[in-house]
Amino acid sequence: MPQFMIVIGGTSSKMLAQDLAKELGCKYIQAHVSRFPDGECYVRIEEENIDDEVVIVQNSHPDYNLVELLLMQDAAVGLGARKVTSVVPYFGYARQDERFKKGEALSAKVMVKLMELSSKRFVTVDVHKPIILDWFRGDAYDVHAAPCIGEFFKGHGVDLVLAPDEGALQRANEVARVIGAECDNLEKTRLSGEVVRMAPKNVDAKDKNALIVDDIISTGGTIEAAANQLKVQGAKSVTAVCTHGLFTKNALDRLRKCCNAVYSTNTIENEVSVISVAPQIAKAIR
Numbered sequence: 001m002p003q004f005m006i007v008i009g010g011t012s013s014k015m016l017a018q019d020l021a022k023e024l025g026c027k028y029i030q031a032h033v034s035r036f037p038d039g040e041c042y043v044r045i046e047e048e049n050i051d052d053e054v055v056i057v058q059n060s061h062p063d064y065n066l067v068e069l070l071l072m073q074d075a076a077v078g079l080g081a082r083k084v085t086s087v088v089p090y091f092g093y094a095r096q097d098e099r100f101k102k103g104e105a106l107s108a109k110v111m112v113k114l115m116e117l118s119s120k121r122f123v124t125v126d127v128h129k130p131i132i133l134d135w136f137r138g139d140a141y142d143v144h145a146a147p148c149i150g151e152f153f154k155g156h157g158v159d160l161v162l163a164p165d166e167g168a169l170q171r172a173n174e175v176a177r178v179i180g181a182e183c184d185n186l187e188k189t190r191l192s193g194e195v196v197r198m199a200p201k202n203v204d205a206k207d208k209n210a211l212i213v214d215d216i217i218s219t220g221g222t223i224e225a226a227a228n229q230l231k232v233q234g235a236k237s238v239t240a241v242c243t244h245g246l247f248t249k250n251a252l253d254r255l256r257k258c259c260n261a262v263y264s265t266n267t268i269e270n271e272v273s274v275i276s277v278a279p280q281i282a283k284a285i286r
């Protein structure tokens, strides 16, 4: 690790930035951010000069956070920062990594191009499509939240870790390994035009304490369907955890009705973001 490093937190990621500074054993500065009456963003880093390496922690989602991130990068460069690392814990627009239909924007690439304007190194967490890191001109790392999630659930009596689909199985496996639990993925079987059955592919969930692990919870529809089916199959308890808790459309309230507990990491700070990914980010930066 370089001798002098400063972590600067933006408004989306204050807790995570402070955790990260502690992990790295370096100085923490909270960026001053306010809004002009017309809604434009104003950013100031209240330091005389910075001749160290700077780590900025700020999400790019929703859009107003992206503007804040870009202004923070420029403010750090303006103060003389030697090298700017941008930690973007939740990278928005990562699902649009292709022009799926003619005439669409290649949104993920646009975001990467903006972020590399004043930044030499880029770190994100469980990015939805890791391929987008290849578009970043400097060094880019995607950190896995699974070791932190696994540590959090160690000793909590989880018997079975489940991925909501086969694509998410690797993450669930990583979590299960740390906990020392069984692992499987849920599989959808269409029984008729309207009826879909969702069940663990290989393992019986009966009388098990199940933990469903996903990268994103947005509307909560995926987890709700999975949790309801696991209860039908006799699971003793169902807990849901995700890396990025977007929880749109009252998702958290709905999930509390079908799950025994819901948690997320602190890539997006919310009322259940109790799992810090700072140790994994610090490892990548070191």
Ligand code: R5P
Residues within 6 Å of the ligand: 164, 168, 214, 215, 216, 217, 218, 219, 220, 221, 222, 223
């Ligand atoms: C899908 O590819 C993702 O991994 C999540 O499963 C999805 O984004 C969850 O969305 P929702 O909470 O709206 O079901």
